[in-house]
Structures are given as C-alpha cells and as structure tokens.
Amino acid sequence: MLHYAETHFRFPVSRLYRKEPDILIDTPFQIDPNVECPVWLISRNTDCYPVYINEIFGEWKNEKDEKIVFKIPFQKKLTEHFHFEELKFAKPPAGSGFYLLQIFIKYEIGEKTKICERWNYPFLHPKPIVVNFLREPQPKPKNWVAGETHCHSNYTADSIEFGASPAVLQKAAKALGLDFVCITDHSYDLLNDVNFQKLKKDVAELNSANCDNTADKMPLLIAGEEISCGSHRRENVHLLAYNNEHYVEGHGDGGRRWWNTSPDLTVAEAAKKVGSACFAAHPKLEMMGVERLLLKRGHWHLDDILGIEGGGVEFWNGYRGRDFYEGRKLWIECLLRGHRILPWGGNDAHGDLNSYVALKKPLWSLKCNQEHIFGNVRTVLPNFPPTESNLYITDGPALHIEQVGNKCLLHAKSNADFGEFLSITLFKGERGKHFERTISFSDNNFEFSLDDCLYARAECETTFGKFAMTAAIYSPLA
Ligand SMILES: [Zn+2]
Ligand SMILES: [Zn+2]
Helix, strand or coil: CCCCECCCCCCCCCCCCCCCCEEEEECCCEECCCCCCCCEEEEECCCCCCEEEEEEEEEEEECCCCEEEEEECCCEEECCCEEEEECCCCCCCCCCEEEEEEEEEEEEECCEEEEEECECCCCCCCCCEEEEECCCCCCCCCCCEEEEEEEEECCCECCCEECECHHHHHHHHHHHCCCEEEEEEEHHHHCCHHHHHHHHHHHHHHHHHHHCCHHHCCCEEEEEEEEEEECCCCCEEEEEEECCCCCCCCCCCCCCCCCCCCCCCEHHHHHHHHCCCCEEECCCCCCCHHHHHHHCECCCCHHHHHHHCCCEEEEEECCCCHHHHHHHHHHHHHHHCCCCCEEEEECCEECCCCCEEEEEECCCEEEEECCCCCCCCEEEECCCCCCCCCCEEECCCEEEEEEECCEEEEEEECCCCCCCEEEEEEEEECCCCCCEEEEEECCCEEEEECCCCCEEEEEEEECCCCEEEECCECCCCC
8 A cells, every 4th residue: 555655764674764855756557549658757855855856868679679768957946845757758659569668867956966767776776668549449338437436645744655646637637538536635634624625725726727728628527535534343454535514524544643543433434424435445455564463554345335335346446366366255245135326446656656565564665566656547437426326347348237127238348458358248137046146258348137136247358368347237127
C-alpha cells in the first residue's frame, strides 16, 4: 500500500535515508490513439533539499529498434515541496504499439553533479518505462463511461508514500481514454474536513476549467475518501466513499498514533455518515505481518459486506493475485445468499502511472512491480455513481449484458491491442442452492434466458491475458 515511495522517514534509523529529494519520471502505461502521451518530472521534499536539474535526456525505442533520441535543457532549480512538471519533447506517433522509454536526469545537489536513470530511489534498479500506444480506443458500449475508482493524490502524503496531483491524474486519465477518476485519499492522511474541502475545491476547479470545451473534454474528477473503519472483529478495514459532503474520520491504522489502533467508527457507522453507496476496498488484501500487528489491519468478511448493501466490493485491486480470487469468492457468496452487491475494480495507485514502487522492507529496501498501475483496471457502467446493477470491470475487453425482460444478450468485444477471446463463460446462480452453473460460449454475442435462476453473470479472458467480468443481473420478476 505504499507507491510513490517516500524515503525520508528515519525512525529509528533508515538505510533508505539520504539528503536528497525524491525525483522521478512518470508517464501512463497505455495511450489512447487520439491523445498525446504526457511525461512528467515529479519531485518531493525539494523544499528541504533544493535541487538544480541540469538536463533530461534519453531515447524511445520500439521492437524494430527504431529510435527517437531527445535532450531537454531543463536548467531550473526546484525548491517547493511538490513539483509536477510535464516535459515537452519528441514522442512516438499515435497508435504505434509498444515503446521503451529510457530516460536520465542530470542534477546538481550541493557541490555534486549526479545522473540517475528514471528515479533517484536508493537501492532500486531503474525499471525501463514501457508505453503501449494503442492502435484502437479501448472497446466499451456506446454512452457508457469507464473510470478509475480507487487512486490517491498528493493529499495522501505521509512518512512512507505520496500520490500525484489531481491535475496530473486528470491528464493521465485523458491519455488512458478514461471518462472519470475517483480520488480516494486516506482518512488518516486527510486528517480533517479542512483538508477534505481543499481536495474537493481543487477537483471542482479542475472540472469547471475543463468542461467548456466539449471537443477536448477532460475526464470528470470525483473527490472521495478511503475511510479506515472497524470490521465486526474490530480490525481496521478500508471503505471507499464518493462525493461525500464532509470528511469522515478514521485514524485507526494511519500509524500516527501508535498507542491507539482502534477504529474510530464501525463500517456501518462510517457508511451512514457517507450517506450514499460505499464500497469495500481490497477485501482480502495480502499484507505484511507488521501491518496486522502494529496497525491492526484486517480483512473484510461476509458480515461486514452485508453492512454496505447497495454498494460493492473492490476485489479487483490492480492485479489478479490471490486476493482477487478470495475476494471474488466472498462476493459470489453474497450473491448466492441473495444480497445484491456490485463487483468493483480499481487500482489503488498512488501516482504509479507506469509501475508501482513501494517499500519492500520498512526502512530497508524498495520494490517495483506492475501490481497497482493507475487506470489499468477500469469499472465501466452506464453512469457514475451507479444507478443500476449493470456494469463490468476490465483491463481490456468489453463484456456487457443487455437485458430485455427475461431475455438477455451478452456482448463481448476485444481488439488487436487486447487479443482474441480464449474463453467466454456465463455463470447462473441457482435459486435455493449454494452453487453457480457454468456455460461456456464460443460466440462473441449470444442470447440467454434468466429462467428461474437467482442471477446471471459472465467472465471472459483473452490470449493476451486480459480479463473482464460483469456484475450479476437479476430477473425483473425476482
Ligand atoms: Zn486501502
Ligand atoms: Zn487506497
């Protein structure tokens, strides 16, 4: 849960600490064919450790070994706490497939001139930046909207992590072809309603500045909160809220008050304060022993989920690991018991536009992988917030159920960027029984009837390992 890593936390001593700001380059992992690829220089703590950036240089390279070489004479001193600056330089053409970006920063700090590749994180080998310039826009049903439902901005900034600014998130979302972004900063980082109202104001300003020009419309930002609250076992779990009017407190697992890790509110109390549909964040997240022990973090269980009926479960939290399968199992159990809970997909990115950087061992080492990339898993639905139970979550193909009375049409669509279908499966929850019946299809569009089943839902997977799954749909007679 760490992301753009902050390396200046040194209690009692840290191998990662050094007298330099964090400096890094970031860009979305995937670019819609109609948009230019934005690349940012990002720094934190440049107020404490001012740095002079001499130049930024490097090259783009594709699989045919075609290169685009660039050099940016930056020549600027950075002195504010956060710095997010978009870099203008030669980019690969739209729709041109995968490119590798190798990028170097030459900077002066004190008397020393240094060069780092991609970032100056200590003991973390620079991972090459890979960008997929999509050949076609990501498929989705006409008039539906696709969005990121769980990400963090620089309002999440504490001793171990920080996110990108709302403006960066909005522009990155545009490049990814998203329609909306929910910024869900931690209750324990927002701290109070003053900060939450500031986030809401930033978001409102960015939305109004961009709404006039419909031809170049920017994605809608939604201010929300990831609230730490108490499960029925009195452990800290995370609850996603959107568009809540006021800040909802939750400091249990923030690590700012070691003497007290008790949740401030129960799940039901927090949901009541929010006043609209809430979503269980990463219900079965794998965590470090230290998080369980020192921060009293726990998992969501069936009893807790039932406290947020009308909402959903974000069991697809960036990647499909063990927590995805366990979370999906929990969700199916809710469905089979007759509870109408939505499946939800987000990424929990803190910045992390191209790869995810996090602490591996506190105070000791960092890690980098592809687990929580901004905009990778998207929730696609007729409108946000959801007003009906029809939606799908995906990292590529479109998969949606069109319902006409008791008859249903399943539409599956992929393209050259996401691969051909390996499988399309329909699941029917049997009424009064505790299992789902599965039916496999080879056709991309097919008709089925709900008969007397409790619900139906579908999943698909492509040859490129891309996946999509729908929410459960119900018979109008039920
Ligand atoms: Zn969380
Ligand atoms: Zn989160």
